Amino acid sequence: xxxxxxxxxxxxxxxxxxxxxxxxxxxxxxxxxxxxxxxxxxxxxxxxxxxxxxxxxxxxxxxxxxxxxxxxxxxxxxxxxxxxxxxxxxxxxxxxxxxxxxxxxxxxxxxxxxxxxx
Numbered sequence: 001x002x003x004x005x006x007x008x009x010x011x012x013x014x015x016x017x018x019x020x021x022x023x024x025x026x027x028x029x030x031x032x033x034x035x036x037x038x039x040x041x042x043x044x045x046x047x048x049x050x051x052x053x054x055x056x057x058x059x060x061x062x063x064x065x066x067x068x069x070x071x072x073x074x075x076x077x078x079x080x081x082x083x084x085x086x087x088x089x090x091x092x093x094x095x096x097x098x099x100x101x102x103x104x105x106x107x108x109x110x111x112x113x114x115x116x117x118x
Contacts, residue, residue: 025105029054030112031065033072037117040068043077050115058107065115072117077109 031050033039040047041054043065048054056063056077063077085106 025058026055027058027107027109029056029077029109031075031115032112033115033117035117039072039115039117041075041115042066042068056109058104058109060104060107063109065113067115067117069117072115075113075115077113079107079109082106082108 031041031048031052031054033051036051038049038051040049042048043054043056043063047068054065060079062079065075065077067074082105
């Protein structure tokens, strides 16, 4: 019985991804404007008011914060790999890292950006 429990626990550890367990499905980005004025940006089809915290869904693609105000410029959000993913390659190997990749939780974006406004 102990062997079965041990085997089940080992399987669970090896098949779960660290980034999948340790991170959220969304990433929060602190967004400011260079002019200090309030404006609206759109990302992932949702409009959000800035300055403030903008929430984006983690995905295996770069995104764009689209400035709704004509005097402001759009900002690129470049995807980056979560540090938990690299830890998982060492501890979880192929199974854990492939779980992270499949869930899109291995990605993150900048923690803060500034929308250029005139």
